[in-house]
Amino acid sequence: MPTTDRYPLQFPVVALVTSAGGLEALTEVLAPLPAGLAAAVLVSQHSSPEHPSRLAAILDQRTALPVRDARNNDPLVTGTVLIAPPARHLLVTSQARLGLIDTGALPPARPSADLLLATLAVTCGPRALAVVLTGRGSDAQAGIRAVSHCGGTVYAQDATTSAHYGMPGAAIDTTLVDQILALPDIAPAILAHVENHQPPP
Structure with missing residues (x-):
């Protein structure tokens, strides 16, 4: 297991990756997270490049954390x-x-979950947490392999609570997912991860 302090990011980073059905899933994950969360949060949801997105504005109204593009x-x-x-x-x-x-x-x-997660893995190491939420396709498979290789943690949404099981199912097929969680259980698991991956005093 790589040592945490070899990596440039010294606080936890949570990457939420999703596609179809993502707005509802992101809302349920972000809503319980407190203001002042001791982690950075990145969100990548597949979207059309031809249309402006209101995702940040919508989520900003649904969580205590500030949200922006x-x-x-x-x-x-x-x-x-x-x-x-x-x-x-x-x-x-x-x-x-x-x-x-x-x-x-x-x-x-696009945006690519694989690119986000792979680059996060090599800069955050064991403090990286990849969370694969509902979505079609298999994007994130390569990214979670990178996260796991660098000592990070991977969660995936379960089949029962996923509107579309393609992305979570593909993640689980890698056998590198640390926890398979129902949607309501993901926010508490994120909080536990953040608590356990704080920098040393």
């Missing part, structure tokens, strides 16, 4: 939710900042 070169900060904007892949850079790159044409899925 990510901007290129944003620093990662605790207690804030940053959303991947349409037509841009969201990356975590070696300077522990966010990078946005154009998605180009399909495939791959």
